[in-house]
Amino acid sequence: MSRTNAIIPSLTQGKPRLAAFGQRFLNGVIRYTLMILLALLLFGAILLISGRNPLHSYRDMLTSTLGSAYGFSEVLVAMTPMLITALAVALPSRLILINVGVEGQLYMGACFATWGALTFRDWPAWCLLPLMVLLGMAGGALWAFMPGYLRARGIVNETITTLLLNSVAPKVVSFFIFGFWHSPMDTDKTASFVPAARLPTFFGTRVDLSLAIALVLLALFWWVMKSTRWGLEMRAIGGNPQAARRNGLPVSTYLVVVMCIGGAIAGLAGMAQVSGYYGLLLNNFSRGTGYMGFLISWLSFGDPLGILLTSFVVAVIFTGGNLLQLTQGLPFAVINILLAFTLFVVLARPTQAVIALKGAYGSEPKP
Amino acid sequence: MPDQSHQGSAQTPFIAMREITKTFPGVVANDQINFDVYRSEIHALLGENGAGKSTLVKILYGYYRADAGRILLDGKPVSIRSPQDARRANIGMVFQEFTLIPALSVAENIALFLPELPAVLNRREIHRQIQALSERYELHVDPQVMVAGLSVGERQKVEILKLLLSNARILILDEPTRVLAPHEVVALFRVLDHLRQDGYAIILITHKVKEVLQCADRITVLRAGRVAGSLPRAEADEGKLVTLMFGRELVGPKAGRQKARDEAVPPLLELRGVETRAEGAETSLKGIDLRVYPGEIVGVAGVSGNGQRELGDIVLGMIRCARGKKLLFGEDLTHASIGTVRRRGVAFVPEDPLTMAAVPFMTVLENMALTRTWHYARSGGFRVDWQAIRSDVQDAMGRFGFSFPLYAPARALSGGNLQRMTIVRELAHGPRLIIASYPTRGLDVQSAIAARQALIQARDDGAGVLLISEDLEELFALSDRLIVLYGGRIVGTFRPEETDAYTVGHLMTGAEVQHV
Numbered sequence: 050m051s052r053t054n055a056i057i058p059s060l061t062q063g064k065p066r067l068a069a070f071g072q073r074f075l076n077g078v079i080r081y082t083l084m085i086l087l088a089l090l091l092f093g094a095i096l097l098i099s100g101r102n103p104l105h106s107y108r109d110m111l112t113s114t115l116g117s118a119y120g121f122s123e124v125l126v127a128m129t130p131m132l133i134t135a136l137a138v139a140l141p142s143r144l145i146l147i148n149v150g151v152e153g154q155l156y157m158g159a160c161f162a163t164w165g166a167l168t169f170r171d172w173p174a175w176c177l178l179p180l181m182v183l184l185g186m187a188g189g190a191l192w193a194f195m196p197g198y199l200r201a202r203g204i205v206n207e208t209i210t211t212l213l214l215n216s217v218a219p220k221v222v223s224f225f226i227f228g229f230w231h232s233p234m235d236t237d238k239t240a241s242f243v244p245a246a247r248l249p250t251f252f253g254t255r256v257d258l259s260l261a262i263a264l265v266l267l268a269l270f271w272w273v274m275k276s277t278r279w280g281l282e283m284r285a286i287g288g289n290p291q292a293a294r295r296n297g298l299p300v301s302t303y304l305v306v307v308m309c310i311g312g313a314i315a316g317l318a319g320m321a322q323v324s325g326y327y328g329l330l331l332n333n334f335s336r337g338t339g340y341m342g343f344l345i346s347w348l349s350f351g352d353p354l355g356i357l358l359t360s361f362v363v364a365v366i367f368t369g370g371n372l373l374q375l376t377q378g379l380p381f382a383v384i385n386i387l388l389a390f391t392l393f394v395v396l397a398r399p400t401q402a403v404i405a406l407k408g409a410y411g412s413e414p415k416p
Numbered sequence: 417m418p419d420q421s422h423q424g425s426a427q428t429p430f431i432a433m434r435e436i437t438k439t440f441p442g443v444v445a446n447d448q449i450n451f452d453v454y455r456s457e458i459h460a461l462l463g464e465n466g467a468g469k470s471t472l473v474k475i476l477y478g479y480y481r482a483d484a485g486r487i488l489l490d491g492k493p494v495s496i497r498s499p500q501d502a503r504r505a506n507i508g509m510v511f512q513e514f515t516l517i518p519a520l521s522v523a524e525n526i527a528l529f530l531p532e533l534p535a536v537l538n539r540r541e542i543h544r545q546i547q548a549l550s551e552r553y554e555l556h557v558d559p560q561v562m563v564a565g566l567s568v569g570e571r572q573k574v575e576i577l578k579l580l581l582s583n584a585r586i587l588i589l590d591e592p593t594r595v596l597a598p599h600e601v602v603a604l605f606r607v608l609d610h611l612r613q614d615g616y617a618i619i620l621i622t623h624k625v626k627e628v629l630q631c632a633d634r635i636t637v638l639r640a641g642r643v644a645g646s647l648p649r650a651e652a653d654e655g656k657l658v659t660l661m662f663g664r665e666l667v668g669p670k671a672g673r674q675k676a677r678d679e680a681v682p683p684l685l686e687l688r689g690v691e692t693r694a695e696g697a698e699t700s701l702k703g704i705d706l707r708v709y710p711g712e713i714v715g716v717a718g719v720s721g722n723g724q725r726e727l728g729d730i731v732l733g734m735i736r737c738a739r740g741k742k743l744l745f746g747e748d749l750t751h752a753s754i755g756t757v758r759r760r761g762v763a764f765v766p767e768d769p770l771t772m773a774a775v776p777f778m779t780v781l782e783n784m785a786l787t788r789t790w791h792y793a794r795s796g797g798f799r800v801d802w803q804a805i806r807s808d809v810q811d812a813m814g815r816f817g818f819s820f821p822l823y824a825p826a827r828a829l830s831g832g833n834l835q836r837m838t839i840v841r842e843l844a845h846g847p848r849l850i851i852a853s854y855p856t857r858g859l860d861v862q863s864a865i866a867a868r869q870a871l872i873q874a875r876d877d878g879a880g881v882l883l884i885s886e887d888l889e890e891l892f893a894l895s896d897r898l899i900v901l902y903g904g905r906i907v908g909t910f911r912p913e914e915t916d917a918y919t920v921g922h923l924m925t926g927a928e929v930q931h932v
Contacts, residue, residue, distance in 0.1 A: 276798070276800070277797055277798050277799065278789050278793035278797040278799075282789055284778060285775045285786050288778055291772060292774055292775055293786070294734065295732065295766060295773065296754075296787045297787055299755055
């Protein structure tokens with residue numbers, strides 16, 4: 050511990066580390082709270098215009114999500130894929146790789162995992178589930194390998210290829226569903242998976258094992274970036290690719306491998322969706338989960354704690370919004386308005402510009 | 417420091433800067449500086465990097481606003497808040513990095529800078545003016561040529577013409593000789609002399625004492641943001657100026673030529689007929705044959721942009737050989753990765769450490785680890801041994817006599833400290849071959865001496881050094897062998913004692929090849 054922290058004294062400059070962290074944490078909480086309040090205020094105006102009582106609406110939203118164990122569990126369910134997909138964006142973003150292709154990678158992961166679930170349906174859960182995880186990750190990694198390789202060779206920018214592949218992956222999934230895998234009754238989905246192919250859930254809720262996996266992965270991500278050789282090298286490549294290359298770091302290899310790992314994580318999210326949430330593979334099952342992960346990752350600057358907080362807030366809005374639809378008779382599209390307001394306020398925050406300015410005129414001046 | 421610039425002159429100064437003070441966070445760049453320039457005068461502003469020369473003239477040109485102080489034009493106070501104000505006051509500046517647009521012709525570039533650019537250009541009139549001025553001052557350039565096709569020396573002429581045409585009467589030249597070969601410097605000084613006779617006031621910024629003595633009428637020396645002294649040419653000599661610049665006499669590095677080389681020793685680096693394909697602004701190397709032996713410093717002279725960067729990059733493996741072979745330590749590493757090349761013992765001090773060597777937001781210590789992450793990784797990479805890195809760095813800092821903060825982010829370091837950091841990192845682990853591009857750029861004289869000493873020490877320990885520099889003095893002082901690059905080719909190979917700066921300078925600028 051003391052060795053890995055050799056670098057810390059500079060950051061806190063003698064202040065007790067915990068206090069400094071606490072201060073930062075408190076600042077963050079205050080800032081985010083203010084931003085969310087502002088978003089709620091704006092949305093409140095919309096509610097007023099449409100003739101609803103904003104206070105009642107918000108009360109309903111809160112009690113339905115955070116007010117009961119069941120509501121809270123639903124928030125966690127909604128949050129899980131956001132966490133994983135955000136991580137699938139955050140990791141490559143450390144190398145300035147812009148992975149817009151999580152949606153496609155997620156579909157491919159789901160597709161591969163479903164193949165495992167349908168083919169090895171007699172296997173016991175303890176070896177079928179790990180196999181499905183591996184298959185899902187392989188599918189996502191494969192889908193990310195193509196853009197990663199093309200980028201590393203300097204042929205095409207990964208932003209474009211990942212985005213384009215997003216519209217291909219659901220078609221591949223449809224091909225398999227309609228062609229081979231659909232259940233006798235339906236044409237657009239497979240039969241329900243055997244229990245051995247389902248991720249275990251906790252306490253009779255819909256919260257499944259993938260939440261735990263997501264949290265472990267986030268912690269792992271934070272630790273790898275901070276303490277390991279690979280984290281150091283990745284931060285160097287992200288910080289100055291040219292210098293990293295000249296310093297002898299295998300930049301191209303990193304680009305491909307990290308892109309693939311990002312894809313694998315996205316594939317895992319897909320596997321978790323079919324194995325945990327749905328229990329079957331449905332045509333066009335993911336409606337923008339990957340894009341939501343992209344948004345969350347960039348809103349939180351790829352920071353693990355930020356991903357956790359942002360995902361939670363977005364999940365509350367989503368699940369709360371679902372209920373608003375029922376109790377207040379509002380169309381679901383209204384929730385997108387609230388979400389958009391939230392994104393808008395978060396993106397427009399001025400504090401970040403201030404921090405950037407402070408950084409630019411760093412502590413030690415250039416003569 | 418009392419203001420000495422009034423001595424022996426009754427006339428009012430053209431420009432007078434009074435008690436100019438400018439601070440940047442944590443540093444006083446200019447501390448109550450008084451600075452006068454008269455008509456028909458070349459006033460040299462001499463000082464080390466970081467002495468505050470650039471800051472002072474940038475205040476005069478409106479780039480920075482002084483915290484305190486006044487500027488008087490012909491004795492009347494003026495307020496210069498922007499370069500536009502400066503140009504209205506007939507002040508013009510040639511920056512170190514030229515500001516021409518390569519895709520436009522000379523005449524178009526000059527027209528763009530005119531104070532009142534008409535909606536429809538009268539090309540003929542502009543051409544006529546350019547021609548008249550260029551004949552008068554021997555600034556010969558064809559107004560119709562694209563700037564992209566001009567050499568650095570010619571571009572500088574265009575920059576000066578640009579100022580003259582825009583009615584500047586006070587010309588500020590920031591390190592104008594930095595990019596020029598010796599005979600071009602002589603030509604530039606002739607131009608300046610001519611301008612002086614016509615009443616122009618010229619401020620010449622430089623850190624080269626010899627040049628100052630060649631052309632200046634008055635010399636103001638800055639040291640650490642203050643005026644260390646201001647004296648007319650007649651009273652100045654080299655020793656006096658150096659003492660003013662550094663506050664003491666300096667001892668040069670003891671070069672000590674290499675001992676007679678054992679011809680049987682295999683070369684550390686051998687390039688056989690290496691060619692590259694240029695991309696963008698690169699220069700392609702053509703038919704490079706080069707050997708570097710152990711215990712030898714091979715100097716590479718050339719005006720920047722003639723293939724020096726590519727030569728360093730090809731050895732490192734940053735760019736690919738289109739043809740030819742690269743042997744390092746007897747092993748064919750033509751297609752090896754940079755990682756492999758470095759592990760075999762190649763060190764690389766790049767020309768621009770902030771973009772080519774350092775990761776700006778990482779701490780210095782983290783940066784120090786980057787070339788040898790494999791060496792400092794523990795538990796298969798799950799841990800990094802920061803203790804070992806720190807003790808290695810501190811050890812090397814002691815050996816080279818450098819010191820810089822270890823826990824500050826690299827971007828907060830001054831240019832000199834970044835250069836020190838890079839040199840320590842690259843030379844700390846006993847490399848066998850060192851590629852050093854402009855290793856002393858940005859260093860104060862003492863650190864430059866230390867850096868040169870480190871290279872000489874490495875050579876004496878048996879390493880080979882490829883020293884790329886545009887400072888001919890440095891090359892002559894350090895090299896055991898000197899090659900000249902022009903247009904991507906090696907156009908001359910010398911032993912330094914067999915040649916002189918003028919021969920090399922002519923080759924550098926593509927004059928006919930002379931055999932020595």
